[in-house]
Amino acid sequence: MMNIEIKALIAALLISGTVVGAFLGTARMVQSNPSMPSGKSAGQSSAIEGPKVAAGAKLFALNCAHCHGIDATGDEGPDLHKVAKTDERIKSTILNGVKGEMPAFAKKLTADDAATLVTFIRSLSAK
Amino acid sequence: MALATNFFDAGFWDRVHGGSTHLPIALALTSALLDGIGSIAPSGKVREGFRFSGYFTLLLAALGAVPAVISGLMLTKWDAVGSGVTLLHHYFVWPSFGLLIALVAWRSIVRHRTSRIGFSIYLIAILTTAVLISIAGFWGGEMVLNR
Numbered sequence: 431m432m433n434i435e436i437k438a439l440i441a442a443l444l445i446s447g448t449v450v451g452a453f454l455g456t457a458r459m460v461q462s463n464p465s466m467p468s469g470k471s472a473g474q475s476s477a478i479e480g481p482k483v484a485a486g487a488k489l490f491a492l493n494c495a496h497c498h499g500i501d502a503t504g505d506e507g508p509d510l511h512k513v514a515k516t517d518e519r520i521k522s523t524i525l526n527g528v529k530g531e532m533p534a535f536a537k538k539l540t541a542d543d544a545a546t547l548v549t550f551i552r553s554l555s556a557k
Numbered sequence: 558m559a560l561a562t563n564f565f566d567a568g569f570w571d572r573v574h575g576g577s578t579h580l581p582i583a584l585a586l587t588s589a590l591l592d593g594i595g596s597i598a599p600s601g602k603v604r605e606g607f608r609f610s611g612y613f614t615l616l617l618a619a620l621g622a623v624p625a626v627i628s629g630l631m632l633t634k635w636d637a638v639g640s641g642v643t644l645l646h647h648y649f650v651w652p653s654f655g656l657l658i659a660l661v662a663w664r665s666i667v668r669h670r671t672s673r674i675g676f677s678i679y680l681i682a683i684l685t686t687a688v689l690i691s692i693a694g695f696w697g698g699e700m701v702l703n704r
Contacts, residue, residue: 435675438666446659450651457630457637491634492643496571538641 457527486550489543493535502554511554522550572627575701576579582694584618585657586624589687592609592680605669612664615683621656649693656686 473476490502504511521544524551527534535544588611595607629650633639639647662680671679 434670435667435672438663438687440664442659444657445580445662449658450655453626454637454651457635460635488634492636529623
């Protein structure tokens with residue numbers, strides 16, 4: 431009786447490892463291949479020029495697109511194409527949030543991440 | 558074409574992920590509960606009934622976990638790790654998903670040919686899976702609330 435259970439355990443671990451490994455492997459492959467759809471990230475990337483803007487687009491897709499829209503034209507949050515604020519002010523808003531309107535990202539993003547996001551946001555108005 | 562592009566935007570996968578994740582969480586908890594009851598049920602027939610229901614709900618949980626994981630990966634643009642709360646969410650998602658697949662595979666192979674010790678170990682594993690998947694769901698909820 432135990433024999434079949436141990437054999438089944440080995441098979442189950444192999445199946446599970448294969449399934450989870452396939453998902454993680456695919457994710458890693460898609461992540462490392464900028465020509466695949468996910469590499470474009472937010473804003474459909476037509477304005478992406480340079481690695482910092484691309485990195486900003488990725489951060490935007492993961493953290494901001496929920497509220498500002500996938501193309502940054504606004505949803506629950508405002509349109510970010512023509513932001514009339516200084517870079518420092520935008521960084522501060524990202525990190526500290528706006529009470530009752532926007533959450534603070536200081537625990538999730540570094541100052542460098544915020545600067546990268548500013549670069550991406552500025553690239554939107556340069557379209 | 559524009560409609561097709563917008564249809565699969567982050568908002569779409571956000572909604573699909575939010576909807577599809579509840580099924581495997583609820584079913585994993587139900588499966589653990591049914592098997593738990595089945596293990597203490599006195600009659601052989603009642604016990605078998607609970608165990609079959611436990612297996613069936615586990616199977617549905619595993620099947621339901623696949624679209625939940627795929628929609629989550631689409632949502633994060635295939636970032637399987639992330640940072641902050643997303644990272645915490647993923648710390649629990651991947652082990653619970655792996656356990657869920659392993660348990661359904663084990664149960665499908667062994668079927669009714671389980672020893673008392675084997676099924677006791679299985680019960681501990683399904684309870685662990687149910688707890689892990691619930692914690693993953695908690696951090697997923699935190700992501701939604703902290704937006």
